[in-house]
Amino acid sequence: ILNVEQSPQSLHVQEGDSTNFTCSFPSSNFYALHWYRWETAKSPEALFVMTLNGDEKKKGRISATLNTKEGYSYLYIKGSQPEDSATYLCASPKGANSKLTFGKGITLSVRP
Amino acid sequence: DGGITQSPKYLFRKEGQNVTLSCEQNLNHDAMYWYRQDPGQGLRLIYYSQIVNDFQKGDIAEGYSVSREKKESFPLTVTSAQKNPTAFYLCASSPTAGANVLTFGAGSRLTVL
Numbered sequence: 001i002l003n004v005e006q007s008p009q010s011l012h013v014q015e016g017d018s019t020n021f022t023c024s025f026p027s028s029n030f031y032a033l034h035w036y037r038w039e040t041a042k043s044p045e046a047l048f049v050m051t052l053n054g055d056e057k058k059k060g061r062i063s064a065t066l067n068t069k070e071g072y073s074y075l076y077i078k079g080s081q082p083e084d085s086a087t088y089l090c091a092s093p094k095g096a097n098s099k100l101t102f103g104k105g106i107t108l109s110v111r112p
Numbered sequence: 113d114g115g116i117t118q119s120p121k122y123l124f125r126k127e128g129q130n131v132t133l134s135c136e137q138n139l140n141h142d143a144m145y146w147y148r149q150d151p152g153q154g155l156r157l158i159y160y161s162q163i164v165n166d167f168q169k170g171d172i173a174e175g176y177s178v179s180r181e182k183k184e185s186f187p188l189t190v191t192s193a194q195k196n197p198t199a200f201y202l203c204a205s206s207p208t209a210g211a212n213v214l215t216f217g218a219g220s221r222l223t224v225l
Binding site for chain 1: 113116147152153154155156157160170202209210211213214215216217218219
């Protein structure tokens with residue numbers, strides 16, 4: 001993996017469904033992995049910053065895991081709600097002093 | 113409340129004109145950034161500044177210019193040399209340079225007619 005990649009590109013789910021996204025990143029020289037949520041007409045907001053292999057972080061119904069050896073992170077949303085509809089971005093720097101490289105984002109749409 | 117203010121929110125310009133997008137922060141952050149977003153692409157870094165009176169090119173700096181005369185301000189000028197200026201522009205800041213968490217503004221949408 002040379003860049004930060006996210007899949008799928010978009011996702012449509014029904015209210016109450018649980019869902020998950022994948023972010024892949026270069027495993028060499030890993031420093032950190034960021035997740036941001038970007039709601040329409042608002043600013044992107046940081047969800048999680050993860051640095052240690054095996055890290056798991058949680059904020060309400062949203063949680064994320066990190067595997068630095070294989071270069072991926074999962075973001076889970078339990079019981080999706082319409083207010084979870086947003087674009088979810090992951091980003092990783094190429095080193096401690098490097099700038100963030102962003103994935104293309106995953107757009108989630110939750111139907112009531 | 114502390115945050116980042118971008119203006120204008122929407123901007124229309126004729127081809128060949130320079131335009132300047134404003135970005136102001138009251139977070140006392142040292143580092144500031146400009147990103148560009150195009151449909152189907154991730155955020156791409158245009159310019160960044162680690163400290164006042166200093167800035168560096170990002171991945172797609174051609175056709176853009178910036179200044180950092182004050183800590184709280186980091187304006188971006190889209191020049192006539194930028195071949196595809198129509199895009200959504202996001203400004204961000206972080207406490208220090210490096211791989212820190214970013215605080216973003218709400219963005220400016222530039223449309224060149």
